[in-house]
Amino acid sequence: MPATPRKRARACARAGPRICAALLTLLPGIPAFAYEVDSFDARAAAYVDDAACLECHEEYAASTTVHRDLEEFETAAVVTRGCQSCHGPGSLHVESNDPDDIRNPATADPVVANRACLQCHRADDVGAFEMSLHAAADVSCVSCHDIHGPQRGALLRSSQPDLCVSCHQDQRASMYLPSHHPVREGRMTCTDCHDPHGSTPSAASAGRPNDLCLSCHARHAGPFIFEHSPVIEDCTICHAPHGSVANALLVQNEPFLCLQCHQAHFHATIPGIDGEFTSLDGYSAVSTHDASKRGFLTKCTQCHTEIHGSDLPSQSISGQGAALTR
Amino acid sequence: MRNHRGVRVLAVVAVALLGMSHPETASAEDESASLEGTVSVGGYGASLDGVTGRVREYDVDREDLDPDLKLELFGWNETNRFDLRTEFRNETELDLDASLDAGKNVDVKFSHRSFYHSLDHDLLGNLGWRERVGVDSLGGDVGGGKMLTSEDTDPLAVYGVRVTDTKERLEVHVPVGTGTTFLAEYRNLSREGTRQVLGVDHCANCHVRGQTAVVDERMQQATLGLSTVLSEVKVGYRFSVRDFDNRAEAARNRFMQARHPVSGASGAEFASRLLYENETLEVSKTPNNLTRSHAVEVAVDLSGSQTVRGSYLRTDAENQSAGIKMETNAATLAWQARLARAVRASASLTRRELQNDSWELDLPNWREGRPGGGQDFDWTRLSAYDREEYLGSARLVWAARPGRNLRLDYALHSTDRDHVLLDPEDDSATRTVQNTIRATWSERIAKATRARLSAEYEHTSLPFVSVRGICEESGSDVFVPIDGGQPSDWLYYFQREKIGTGASLPTKAVRLKGNLTHGFGARASVSAYANAAFEKNDDLNLYDFERSVVAPGFSALLMPSDEFVFATGVAHSRIKSNAKLCVTVMDG
Numbered sequence: 001m002p003a004t005p006r007k008r009a010r011a012c013a014r015a016g017p018r019i020c021a022a023l024l025t026l027l028p029g030i031p032a033f034a035y036e037v038d039s040f041d042a043r044a045a046a047y048v049d050d051a052a053c054l055e056c057h058e059e060y061a062a063s064t065t066v067h068r069d070l071e072e073f074e075t076a077a078v079v080t081r082g083c084q085s086c087h088g089p090g091s092l093h094v095e096s097n098d099p100d101d102i103r104n105p106a107t108a109d110p111v112v113a114n115r116a117c118l119q120c121h122r123a124d125d126v127g128a129f130e131m132s133l134h135a136a137a138d139v140s141c142v143s144c145h146d147i148h149g150p151q152r153g154a155l156l157r158s159s160q161p162d163l164c165v166s167c168h169q170d171q172r173a174s175m176y177l178p179s180h181h182p183v184r185e186g187r188m189t190c191t192d193c194h195d196p197h198g199s200t201p202s203a204a205s206a207g208r209p210n211d212l213c214l215s216c217h218a219r220h221a222g223p224f225i226f227e228h229s230p231v232i233e234d235c236t237i238c239h240a241p242h243g244s245v246a247n248a249l250l251v252q253n254e255p256f257l258c259l260q261c262h263q264a265h266f267h268a269t270i271p272g273i274d275g276e277f278t279s280l281d282g283y284s285a286v287s288t289h290d291a292s293k294r295g296f297l298t299k300c301t302q303c304h305t306e307i308h309g310s311d312l313p314s315q316s317i318s319g320q321g322a323a324l325t326r
Numbered sequence: 327m328r329n330h331r332g333v334r335v336l337a338v339v340a341v342a343l344l345g346m347s348h349p350e351t352a353s354a355e356d357e358s359a360s361l362e363g364t365v366s367v368g369g370y371g372a373s374l375d376g377v378t379g380r381v382r383e384y385d386v387d388r389e390d391l392d393p394d395l396k397l398e399l400f401g402w403n404e405t406n407r408f409d410l411r412t413e414f415r416n417e418t419e420l421d422l423d424a425s426l427d428a429g430k431n432v433d434v435k436f437s438h439r440s441f442y443h444s445l446d447h448d449l450l451g452n453l454g455w456r457e458r459v460g461v462d463s464l465g466g467d468v469g470g471g472k473m474l475t476s477e478d479t480d481p482l483a484v485y486g487v488r489v490t491d492t493k494e495r496l497e498v499h500v501p502v503g504t505g506t507t508f509l510a511e512y513r514n515l516s517r518e519g520t521r522q523v524l525g526v527d528h529c530a531n532c533h534v535r536g537q538t539a540v541v542d543e544r545m546q547q548a549t550l551g552l553s554t555v556l557s558e559v560k561v562g563y564r565f566s567v568r569d570f571d572n573r574a575e576a577a578r579n580r581f582m583q584a585r586h587p588v589s590g591a592s593g594a595e596f597a598s599r600l601l602y603e604n605e606t607l608e609v610s611k612t613p614n615n616l617t618r619s620h621a622v623e624v625a626v627d628l629s630g631s632q633t634v635r636g637s638y639l640r641t642d643a644e645n646q647s648a649g650i651k652m653e654t655n656a657a658t659l660a661w662q663a664r665l666a667r668a669v670r671a672s673a674s675l676t677r678r679e680l681q682n683d684s685w686e687l688d689l690p691n692w693r694e695g696r697p698g699g700g701q702d703f704d705w706t707r708l709s710a711y712d713r714e715e716y717l718g719s720a721r722l723v724w725a726a727r728p729g730r731n732l733r734l735d736y737a738l739h740s741t742d743r744d745h746v747l748l749d750p751e752d753d754s755a756t757r758t759v760q761n762t763i764r765a766t767w768s769e770r771i772a773k774a775t776r777a778r779l780s781a782e783y784e785h786t787s788l789p790f791v792s793v794r795g796i797c798e799e800s801g802s803d804v805f806v807p808i809d810g811g812q813p814s815d816w817l818y819y820f821q822r823e824k825i826g827t828g829a830s831l832p833t834k835a836v837r838l839k840g841n842l843t844h845g846f847g848a849r850a851s852v853s854a855y856a857n858a859a860f861e862k863n864d865d866l867n868l869y870d871f872e873r874s875v876v877a878p879g880f881s882a883l884l885m886p887s888d889e890f891v892f893a894t895g896v897a898h899s900r901i902k903s904n905a906k907l908c909v910t911v912m913d914g
Contacts, residue, residue, distance in 0.1 A: 109728040111667070127560075127625070128633070131662040131672040136723045136733045137768050137778065153409070167843070169853050169881045173897030182384045186421065187441045187489075206639050206656035206676050207619065208711070216515060218545045218570035221615045223645050223652045225685050229710035229746055233790045237830060247446060251830075252903075260830035260871075261792035263908040267474075267532075270457045273467035277456040279531045280590050281582055283475035285454030295455045295474045302448065302534055303526040311613055311648045315528060315581065315600050317692050317703055325526050326579075326609050 040103040045089035050082035052094050057083075060148055067147050086116040086147070105147070110140035117141040126197040134196055139167075144196070160189040164196075177243035179250075192216075193241070210235045224309030226322045230261070231308050258300045265296040359403035366396035370415055386442045392416050405429045418442050418488050433497040438490070445485040445521050450476035453534050471587040473531035480522075480538045487519030487541050505555030509564075513547040525579030525609040529600065531587045539577035539610065545570045558627040568617040576611035598693040613647030632663030652682040652711055668725040676717040682709035712744035729770030737762040741790075748788040750827055750867065760786040774845040782837040789831040789863065797826035797868055797908035826868040826908060832861035849885040854878075873903035 054061045060083075067086075084090050086105060093102035105113035114130060121127065129135055141147075144163060145155040156163055161183050165172035175184045182188050190196075193212060208214075213235045214221045220231070230237045238257060239249045246253040255264070272291040278284045288294075301307050306324045313321030369391040372382070392415045399410040406429065412422040419441055426434040453476035460468040492514045500506040523539040526532065546569045553562035583604040584596035597603055619641040626634045641654040660674035685707040693699025718738035725731050742757040749755030766780040836859070843853040856878040863871035881895030 109725070111725060122627070128635075128662060130664070131670060131721065131723075136670075136721070136731065136766070138725075138729070138731050138770070138776075166851070166883060169841075169855055169879060169895060170857060170877065170897070172881065172893075173879055173895060173899075179383065182441060182443075185384045185441070187384065187439055206637065206658050206678055206717075207641050208643065208652070208654045208680060215547075215568075216545075218515075218568060218615065219543055219572065219612045221570060221617065221643065222613070223615075223643060223650050223682050223709065223711060224613070225648055225650065225687075225707060227707070227710050230790065232710045237790070257830075259828075259907055260903075260905050261795050261828040263796040263798070263824065263826070263828075267472065269909050270472065272455045273458045273469045275467070277469060277473065279473050279475050279533070280585070280587060281530055281533070283477060283531070283533060285456075285473075285475045287454055287456045289458070291455035292457070292474070294452045298452045299448070302450065302453065302524055303532075305524045305526075305610055310611075311645070312608065312611060313601055313687075313689075315526075315602060317599055317601055317689060320689060320703055320705055321601060321687060322707075326607070 040088060040100070040108075044092060045101070046091040047081055047084050047089045048091050048094055050084070053083045053090060056097070085119070105140070105142050110135065110138045110143075113140040113142050117147075129197045132196075132198055160191065164190045171242050174240070174243035177245055179245070179247055180243035181241065181249070209233065213241075220308040222309050225311045226306075226313070226324060227309050228307055228324060254299045254301060255297050262300075265300075268293050268296040359401070361399070361401040363400070364396070364398040366394075368394040368396075370394040383444050384441060385444070386416075386418065392419075431499045431501050433495075433499075435495040436493070438492045440488060440490040443487050443489050443517075445487060445519075447483060447485050447522055448478075448524065448536060449481060450478050450524075450534055450536055469588075471531075473587055474533075475531060476534040476536070478536040480536070483520065483522070483538050485519070485521050485538075487517040487521070490514070490516045490518075505553075505560070507551075507553050509549070509551035509553075511547075511549040511551075514544065515547075516544040517541050518543075523577040523579075523610045525577070527579065527581045529582040529584040529596065529603045530590075533582070535579060537577060537579075540574040542574040543570070543572050543612070553623075560623075560625040560627075562621075562623045564619075564621045564623075566617075566619045566621075570615045572612045572614055576608040578606050579609040580606045595696060598696050598699060601689065611647075613645050615643065615645050617641060617643045632661065635660040635662075648685075650683045650685065652680065652709075655679050670723040670725075671721065673720040674718065676715075678715040678717070680711045680713050680715075682711040684708050708745040710743065710746050714742045716740040731766075731768040733764075733766040733768075735762070735764040735766070737764075746790075747793050748791055750793050750825070755788055758786065758788050758790060760784065760789070772844075776841075776843050778839075778841045780839045782835075784832070784835040784837070786831065786833050786835075788865075789829060789833060791827050791829040791831070791866070793827050794824040795826065796824055796828045796906065799823060799825050826906065827866050828905065829863050829866060829871055830873075830903075830905070831863065832871065832873065833863045833865050835859065835861040850883060852880075852882045854880050869904075869906035871903075871905055873901070875902075876900045 086103075088103040090102055093099075095101075103112065103116070105116050111130075114135060118127065118130065121129075129141070144157060146157045147155065149155050149157070153159065158166075161172075161175070165175070174180065183190065209232060235241075236251075238251060240251045241249060244250055246257075250257055252260075270292050271289055272287040274288055276284060276286050304324045306312075306326065310324055310326060312326040314323035314325040316323060370393075371391040372385040395414045397410070397412050399408075401408050407425075407427045409425045410423070412420075414420050420438065421440075422436070422438040424436045426432075428434070453474055455474040457470035457472040458467045459470035462468050494512045496510045498508040500508065519541045520538050521541050522536050524534055524536050526534050547566065549564060549566040551562065551564040553560060581603055583593065584600055585591065585593045586596065619639060621637065621639045623635065623637040625636075628634060635658070637658045639654070639656040639658075641656075643652045643654070644650065656676060656678040658674060658676040660672065662670070662672035664670050687705050687707060689703040689705070691699070692701045692703050716738065717740075718736075720736045722734045723731065724733075737760075739760040739762075740757065744756070746756060747753065748758065762782060762784040764780060764782040766778070768776070768778045770776050838858045839855070840857075841853065841855040843851060845851040857875065858877070859873070859875040861871075861873045877897065877899040879895060879897035881893065884892040886892075
């Protein structure tokens with residue numbers, strides 16, 4: 001059974017600052033902060049033998065899930081009661097067969113549903129789930145996990161990305177934009193980048209900027225001699241990771257993206273001849289009056305190819321080698 | 327260019343026999359063990375003739391159908407379980423996922439994915455231009471010396487890489503005592519294929535050359551971890567090493583001899599502006615890099631209702647080709663608590679410091695021996711990585727009643743960069759401070775209907791900008807004497823001071839999100855949503871940056887059975903942004 005607010009307050013007062021203890025004591029006294037999330041009153045029922053559960057719920061007798069074997073996990077003292085480890089004492093339900101006489105995490109308030117899971121999983125990486133964005137949005141463990149399902153694929157109700165985009169519809173739309181990560185092709189999953197149980201920052205998330213992106217795109221890790229500072233700052237200044245109409249997941253097509261921070265190339269205003277020409281080196285091309293605009297205002301990375309950084313100096317001294325063209 | 331040609335024909339034929347076939351399932355079972363298996367046979371094909379690169383990004387153009395074979399096996403007994411799923415199309419496209427739970431103490435996971443990733447091929451068709459300096463007596467154009475040419479040395483090449491990603495994970499729960507876990511992970515991610523490398527050479531005229539280069543990259547990452555639970559305290563340590571190895575030889579580009587583009591003379595006039603000429607040099611070379619990190623994490627469960635976590639991370643990254651080393655130190659303190667049955671709160675603060683090696687660049691003097699030249703262009707590259715950051719957050723969640731949820735979030739991100747200036751008028755302006763507040767309301771309106779609204783306001787003081795990145799000051803009088811010389815009309819590239827500050831990041835942003843979902847049982851739902859963002863940066867000195875995004879959408883999902891899923895949706899996205907376009911006038 002979870003500790004009562006008063007017990008928690010006493011424990012908090014011993015371990016933490018006094019103001020915390022005061023809050024823990026006072027807040028539950030305010031009606032708005034103290035609604036009863038658990039409609040099932042476990043104190044009125046008693047634990048019964050698991051066999052009594054399986055007499056009616058025989059479909060779970062052959063379940064392959066690890067949760068069916070909870071009573072065998074002798075090291076987790078709180079879950080030695082099989083089905084009732086999560087559903088609470090079942091005597092009233094056994095007598096009445098009334099669904100309201102037992103706790104059902106599938107229909108219970110998410111706070112109650114999650115608490116049943118976190119009895120065991122608090123020590124896991126998912127232990128901070130209660131403070132996650134998902135929990136804050138009333139997503140409970142059983143929203144995504146089928147606790148009675150077969151022990152496959154983390155008990156997910158369906159595979160990724162279908163499970164995630166059933167709520168995150170805008171991200172599903174992004175995946176169908178012309179440039180996207182191969183998520184809908186099944187080559188990546190949402191959890192390659194996102195931690196659905198995430199909450200407070202972990203040690204792993206406090207690394208260098210963009211470390212998440214670099215965990216796959218390590219060729220851009222450098223650190224380079226010649227840097228492009230927005231690359232260091234945040235990949236999402238230029239890239240939209242869920243999908244984009246522009247190539248290479250760019251948030252805008254070139255040159256408009258580049259022109260947000262840089263001025264247009266100084267050759268772009270010079271008029272051109274109309275007709276063919278051949279350079280001294282023997283290269284022929286066709287020029288038009290506006291050809292300089294076409295050449296210098298279409299795609300900056302045709303010349304500034306190493307936009308993520310380079311160790312090789314560019315050719316012009318005036319750029320001090322830092323023009324990222326080599 | 328192919329990408330600008332438009333999508334003339336989009337003909338993707340995906341024969342999904344797999345999904346339409348009836349998988350053959352077999353199972354063998356006794357009282358204590360079970361084995362289930364599914365074999366699916368189908369075909370897959372994609373005709374991509376004329377389809378632009380980005381649409382066909384992950385598809386291979388096939389003449390014929392490839393087989394699509396799928397095998398799933400799942401077995402268990404009283405103490406062990408294994409799960410195997412594999413899909414095979416061809417030697418490039420193969421997926422395999424396997425997991426084994428041996429008893430209660432050993433978990434093993436293995437996954438292997440390989441797929442094709444198409445890379446862009448730029449035909450350089452837009453790169454042809456010669457300046458017009460006047461009109462001759464017959465009214466024809468007189469061409470000048472400035473030219474732009476290009477060549478694609480491999481115009482028929484199809485570029486792409488095979489990406490192979492293999493992950494292995496072993497987790498051992500030590501049976502003696504409670505809560506001690508040993509973790510070992512290994513990942514091998516490789517990219518093999520070809521890509522287009524572009525090289526620009528402006529010795530005699532501006533010439534862009536496209537050529538084919540080999541891609542042969544491998545990233546390996548290994549992690550070892552140990553965690554244990556001591557009463558209410560969980561302690562963990564992880565060591566991770568990531569090694570990126572570029573095994574391909576760098577492409578090389580010929581840089582021609584500097585000379586006047588029309589007469590072919592006066593080489594020194596042009597050579598004195600360049601770092602190199604008349605050489606064949608490596609281009610687009612990706613350096614090897616190595617990253618090691620140590621992470622220590624301590625979590626203390628106080629009274630079952632609040633947890634305090636502390637962590638420390640030290641990362642050393644090295645560019646092994648150039649010998650540049652960078653160090654990251656980060657410490658985090660986080661607290662979370664259930665203040666009352668219906669009230670949860672959390673707060674965290676991270677301090678992160680990065681220090682990267684500086685780099686001395688020894689360059690030739692600018693236009694050495696030429697009129698007005700001889701300036702020393704040596705410089706020290708001080709890294710934009712060097713910084714101190716604070717990341718803070720606070721969250722209060724109030725479950726006002728079952729099904730109703732109100733959340734308040736606050737986030738702080740302070741970045742003090744050592745060498746990146748953010749205000750052209752203030753040399754000490756290096757710190758960005760971003761404050762974000764967000765309120766989210768979530769409501770179960772009816773048993774099967776949920777609504778969610780969120781509103782966010784973000785204020786950023788000195789966001790990351792390109793200082794003096796745009797708009798040159800006009801007029802020759804802005805050019806000052808050099809090294810005590812006389813004022814001159816000589817226009818040098820390095821004297822063309824830009825006075826404008828450009829940005830694509832806002833100082834003020836309001837972002838709104840709304841979502842309404844109704845479920846028809848467990849197998850059907852409809853959802854409508856709308857996102858909007860209004861962002862502005864009015865701290866720039868030449869213009870106000872503005873961006874607005876309005877994106878409503880609708881979707882419907884129908885699952886008659888586990889094998890059949892129908893999903894449809896309409897999304898509309900409107901993004902409008904403005905910025906100042908400064909076009910400079912070419913001199914000289």
